[in-house]
Amino acid sequence: MFTGIIETLGIITRLEKEQENLHLTVKSQFTNELKIDQSVAHNGVCLTVVAIEDDEYTVTAIKETLDKTNIGNLKVNETVNLERGMKLGARLDGHIVQGHVDQTAECIRIENAEGSTIFTFKYDFNGDNITIEKGSITVNGVSLTVVNSKRNEFSVAIIPFTLEHTTFNTFKIGSTVNLEFDVIGKYVSKLHKIG
Known part of the structure; x- marks a missing residue:
């Protein structure tokens, strides 16, 4: 669950195609606070962190995500809006956002x-x-x-x-x-x- 209040911008540093999946590596200010399996919204798309190295982390987008969103159009050095999942008990400054792009x-x-x-x-x-x-x-x-x-x-x-x-x-x-x-x-x- 997200709020739609962007925390920071990330920079795409690597894109790697694997069969129908796309692995995106992102450099962000909050990488050191992330954990494997954590959800992060990228341009509103909820993706799971699968790897972390230094100030970069990697997420994977499956075919359905690539078909329904603009994630597959991203290029290396392009910026993306980033938001981590909402903390229970925190203020809801935006609105209820699922991270499931329509x-x-x-x-x-x-x-x-x-x-x-x-x-x-x-x-x-x-x-x-x-x-x-x-x-x-x-x-x-x-x-x-x-x-x-x-x-x-x-x-x-x-x-x-x-x-x-x-x-x-x-x-x-x-x-x-x-x-x-x-x-x-x-x-x-x-x-x-x-x-």
């Missing part, structure tokens, strides 16, 4: 606003994944509030701090991002379909 989206518009930057994303609508105005959404692991919710697109307003301390500062028109829709919204949508 699908990807494309950045279609970036606009400067007074004091913030508005990013608009378009996704393939399948009826299960929806946004609501002022609801929660996770974009590349970052907990955000939806503005301008539409059937298959939405916008988010990014404050300067978030822009500087996450991968949002690398986004361009056409960038592919990971989306995790609000878990409560997913349950409501599912209940509505079967009810």
